[in-house]
Amino acid sequence: MKLFRMIKNGIRDAFKSVYRNFSLSIASISCISITLMVVALALLVAFNVENFSKKAGDNVTIVTYLKLGVSDEEIANFEKTIENIENVNKDWKKHTPTERKNELKEENDFLSSVATLIDNENEVFHYRYDINVNDIKKIEETKKEIRSLTIVDSAEYGDETISRMINMFDVAGKVAIGIAIVLMIVTVFLIINTIKLTIFSRRREISIMRVVGASNMTIKNPFIIEGFIIGLLGSIVPIIVTIFGYKAFYGMLDDGHFMSFWLEFIDPQPFVFLVSLIILIIGVVVGMFGSGRAVRKYLKI
Amino acid sequence: MILLSELITLTNVNKKYKNGVNAIYDLDLKIKKGEFVFVIGGSGSGKSTLIKMLYREEKPTKGEIFVGGINVVKLRNSRVYKLRRKLGIVFQDYRLLPKLTVYENVAFALEAIGAKSSEIRIKTLRALELVGLKGKTRNYPDELSGGEQQRVAIARAIVNDPKLILCDEPTGNLDPKMSLEIVKVLDDINKTTGTTVVMATHDKEIVNKFKKRVIVIKEGRLVKDYEEGKYDNEAI
Known part of the structure; x- marks a missing residue:
């Protein structure tokens, strides 16, 4: 009951x-709104980049050919080495020369007749490995690492534009997060000042509260709630923009795909609500943190 | 050991402010429950510092202070409210909230500690009756005389049934007649409820009239402590 009364009074004062x-x-609410808008953008980009990477990672393969005439021992070593490369997905596929000859046979009649002529497949067909990566953003480095092995003849992966594009999105997302963090700091300062003004107009009240024995909690409460309200009000516009903006953007795409099969955007439902919730929490936390900082100084007795 | 009858115990208390001013030297003092004590001394003698240390507005640099069983020196900031709830404090400048009525000003003290509204009503009216302001509950502080405003402040100080009332020059802003009235109110409270009163003052007439225990502080040292004392010019 006592707590409830305290919170009730706090909300009223706030x-x-x-x-x-x-x-x-x-001013504080607008600042928090702008910040949260950038945060929302950063989150949307980051989540989607993650999604692209996962999708593309499954589909982009580094096709690796070994040199001709490698020994079994060298092959075993090679397999061990690539397993130790962090970014390499463990489900790589191995095609031995014999397998490749059989594959060729199954292509069509002509190739089949060619294949049957080959009886020294180990001197004609290279060992081939189809290697997938966990993180598409690092595929270029992984490719280079595989290439640098002496027994590798060549290592290539298909769609380079995709990986470049994903890298670009990734950078954009990181820049957005950076801007969001800077804006958050600015917002915290603005909120500190807003709350300080409130405290200033109520400092007489606060000093009397302290004298009559109000606990720090009781004194702090209204200000923390004020920060909470500022954060709450500040997150309304960004949430609306996020929900409708992302839905509209998604609607313009061809069933969520953009340019290529691998660039698949996340379905708005329930994704936008998750992002909205994160925004709301960030807004409220930033607001409360700012006001908490502002009050702290005044509570030293 | 602290005896049960001692409400306030100061042992070897020293206070030096950060700016280097020494306010209190080696102060030993005991005040029993139910006592009425005048603390007198000139400006800058350290009597305000003494009062402030009792409600933990200031911390001594050395020594021990116990108020109502609470070790004031070791009290953490976040726990100071526990001490303050046992105290009523009256200031020279009343410290009322101008936008609240007399009733609201007194009730504010109870609201701030989260009392129930039914309890607030009963206690507030009782406190206002005790200081003789029952007819002015709806007035605002600026509609009252200085003496009445100070009585509101006293009502606020006693509304939560404190063990101890600390007064820092409560009559400093009042004319002699009103001053007398205020100290009478405090004296009545002391007699009827047994609340201990410690009052810092330099009002000669009042001290001489009421014949209470008098503690004289001069340049930060306790120089005299007499029962039924009077304001002694030479002591100051």
């Missing part, structure tokens, strides 16, 4: 003070 310091509150 709303009063948001209203009283209207212009500064609006």
Whole structure:
């Protein structure tokens, strides 16, 4: 009951003070809105890049040919080596010369007749490995690593544009996160100032509260709630923009695909709600953190 | 050991402010439950510092202070409210909230500690009755005289049934007649409820009239402590 009363009074005071310091509150709310908008963009990009990478990682294969006439021992060594490369998916596929000859036979009649003529397949067919990666963003390095092995004749992967594009998106997402962090810091400072103004207009009240024995919690409460409200109000616009913006964007795509099979965007439902929830939490936490910082100084007795 | 009858015990208390000013030297003092004590001394003698240390607005640099069984020196900031709830504090400048009525100002003290609204009503009215302001509950502080405002402050100090009332020059802003009235109110509270009162003052007439225990502080040292004392010019 006591806690409930305290929170009730806190909410009442907080709303009063948001209203009283209207212009500064609006500034804080706008700042938090802009920040959260950038955060939302960063999150949307980051999640989608993750999704692209996963999809593409399964589909882009590094096709590796070994040199002719390698010994069994060398092959075993090679397999051990690639297994130790971190980015290499463990489900790589091995095609021995004999297998490749049989594969050729099954292509069509002509190739089949050619294949039957070959009886020294070990001198004609290379060992071939189809290797998938875990993280498409690092596929280039992985390819180079495989190539650098002496027994490898060649290592190539298909769609280079895809991996470049994903890398680009990845960079864009990281830049957005960087901007979001800077904006968050600015927002925290703005909120600290907003709350300080509130504290200033109530400092007499606070000093009397301290004298009559109000706990720090009781004194802090209204300000923390004020920060909470600022965060809450500040996240409304970004959430609306996120939900409708992403849905509209998704609607423009061809069933979620953009340019290529691998660039598949995440279905808006329930994805946008997850992003909205994250935004809401960030907004509220930033608001409360800012006000908490502002009050701290005034609670030292 | 602290005896049960001692409400306040100061042992070897020293206070040096950060700016280098020495406010209190080697102060030993005991105040029993139910006592009414005047702390007198000139400006800068350290009597305000003494009062402030009792409600933990200031911490001594050395020594021990116990108030109502609480070790004030070791009290953490986050726990200070526990001490304050046992105290009522009255200041020279009243410290009322101008936008609240007399009733609300007194009730504020109870609201701040999360009391029930039914309890707030009963206690607030009782406190206002005790200081003789029952007819002015709806007035705002600026509609009252200085003496009345100070009585509101006293009502706020006693509303939570404190063990101890600390007064820092409560009559400093009042004329002699009103001052007398205020100290009478405090004296009544002391007699009827047994609440201990410690009052810092330099009001000669009041000290001489009430014949209470007087503690004289001069340049940060306790120089005299007499029962039924009077304001002694030479001591100051």
